[in-house]
Amino acid sequence: MIYTASSTIHGTGVFAKKTIDEGDYIGTYHGPVVKRNGTYVLWVFESDDEESAVGRSGRNLLRFLNHSSSGNAEFDGFDLYAKRSIGIGDEITFDYQSDE
Template sequence: MLWVFEEGKEPVGRSGRNLLRYLNHQDEGNAEFDGFDLYALRDIEPDEEITFDYGGWEEE
């Protein structure tokens, strides 16, 4: 299960049985989330791992 926590809001859970379970942390990742949508920050090569900064979730 992937959980998203935002201060002052109820946690939101997503099933871990989807492709998101293959994402990994990197301080300067090659992708980022906008809500539950994932966007590449640059071209990602075939067989390259998709990474994002787990700590990069900020309130707007």
């Protein structure tokens, strides 16, 4: 469903191999749990409780997701879903600062 390639946003990005419809599951951010921030670390926590934060150091293709304030995908925990339809060859992005 996804692949990596050179990105016009930054370095390497994640792109759609096929059309992804709004609400479709794209993948899960896999990797070991970490306690410190670093490259490819995704933090998940309740918006009102940063003390509950859990970080994973990405080990799959999703570690190459780039930022866009109007991203076309969003995480629910460590699972990534399309916020809107994503066309073949479109870069998949999410808002790093999103608190939705």
